[in-house]
Amino acid sequence: MDKNFTNAQRAEVLTEALPNIRHYNGKTIVVKYGGNAMINETLKQQVMEDIVLLWLIGVRLVLVHGGGPEISDLMARLGKKPEFVDGLRVTDKETVDIVQMVLAGKINKTLVNLLEMKGGKAMGISGMDGCLIESKMKDERLGYVGEITNINITPVVDLLEKGYIPVISTIGCDKEGNAYNINGDTAAAYIAGALGAERLIMMTDIAGILRDRDDDSTLIPMMTVSEASKLREEGVISGGMIPKVECCLEALREGVNKVIIMDGRVPHSILMELLTDEGAGTMLMGDENE
Numbered sequence: 001m002d003k004n005f006t007n008a009q010r011a012e013v014l015t016e017a018l019p020n021i022r023h024y025n026g027k028t029i030v031v032k033y034g035g036n037a038m039i040n041e042t043l044k045q046q047v048m049e050d051i052v053l054l055w056l057i058g059v060r061l062v063l064v065h066g067g068g069p070e071i072s073d074l075m076a077r078l079g080k081k082p083e084f085v086d087g088l089r090v091t092d093k094e095t096v097d098i099v100q101m102v103l104a105g106k107i108n109k110t111l112v113n114l115l116e117m118k119g120g121k122a123m124g125i126s127g128m129d130g131c132l133i134e135s136k137m138k139d140e141r142l143g144y145v146g147e148i149t150n151i152n153i154t155p156v157v158d159l160l161e162k163g164y165i166p167v168i169s170t171i172g173c174d175k176e177g178n179a180y181n182i183n184g185d186t187a188a189a190y191i192a193g194a195l196g197a198e199r200l201i202m203m204t205d206i207a208g209i210l211r212d213r214d215d216d217s218t219l220i221p222m223m224t225v226s227e228a229s230k231l232r233e234e235g236v237i238s239g240g241m242i243p244k245v246e247c248c249l250e251a252l253r254e255g256v257n258k259v260i261i262m263d264g265r266v267p268h269s270i271l272m273e274l275l276t277d278e279g280a281g282t283m284l285m286g287d288e289n290e
Contacts, residue, residue: 017275024274025058027198028160030256031270032188034066034203038107043265044114047203050270051165052120059274060160063115063122063167064191066184067107074098088138088145091181096144099181103169104128111167122165128173130155133187135172135180146172146180148187153194185247193254200251201273202244203264208282209245211236224287225249248284259284 031051038044055061068089072082075098083090091099104126115122127133132155135146159166170187172180185202192200209231211218223231228245231237237245248259262269262281273280 020275021057024054024198026060028060028062028195029054029199029201029274030062030064030188030192030195030197031201032064032066032185032203033111033264034068034184038065038067038264039069040265043267046267047264047270048111048114048118048120050268052115052118053271054274055120055165061165062156062160062191062195062197063111063165064184064188065103065107065111065167065169067103067169070107071099071102074102085139085141088142088183089181090142091144093144096179096181100126100171100179104171108167108169115165115167120165121163122167123159124167124169125155125159126169126171127182127187128171128179131173132156132168133170133172133182133190134174135182136174137178137180144178144180146182148172148182148190151190151194153191156191156195183243183247185244186250189247189251189256190254192251192256192259196255197251198257199274200248200256200259201270202248202259202261203269204244204261205263205265206241207263208261208280209237209241213238220282222283222285224285225252226287228284245284252284252286257285 033047051061051063075082108124112122112124131152133148134150136149138145138147156166168191170182170184172182188200207216207219209220210216211220228237228249232242244261248261251259260273260281260283262273266280269280272278
């Protein structure tokens, strides 16, 4: 907080946040975390602080994380060139082992440790634990890239009930014991839906959904499912934003109340969204909530 703030101003800020704190107390929030906010160490520290702060005021937090850049980095160090088809990583048997090492190992445990250091109580699991994310092969051309067939949400609920922040790496499995690389946005949408989450927050590398992709001032702060469909037809939602918005719409169909696409590069964007009236990014909601 600005050092020029007086104690009275600090107290006023907290008082203004009280209605929002009351609203989210006891509610479930799923945060999909990755991209620039994960690579930048300062931002990573701030995101972990924000999550612990929300946990301390009684929000039931679930952190779902990716790790694409770190997977590519380890592949390069092992002399293996990443290959993509339609934006999805081609994942042969060797690559899925690397994905497991990076996601369920290094990244997951690093995030758990950071949350603990910030004063939280966290537990790391992968989608293979308790068969949380049941999957099947999405497309033979992609190898071990998974399509979600079922979510067994009990392990996550158990951790929440015990007061933990579940930290989930997006690796799926099938009944034959095969591991699958699962798209993080898709996994977060299904997990949030299975939890009936109050909010799903998708942290990205852009301000939100923009009318003009080159102009952050054209941010669309709020839209319904129908409006999102119309904007896609008009070409406003295009390129890499299409699958992200599809994941958001899937989350709404699965039972999530509202979904926010926000810029994870902005410090404390999660707190801005949840604890202020201004909000951050673009909020998507069902037509009935308009």
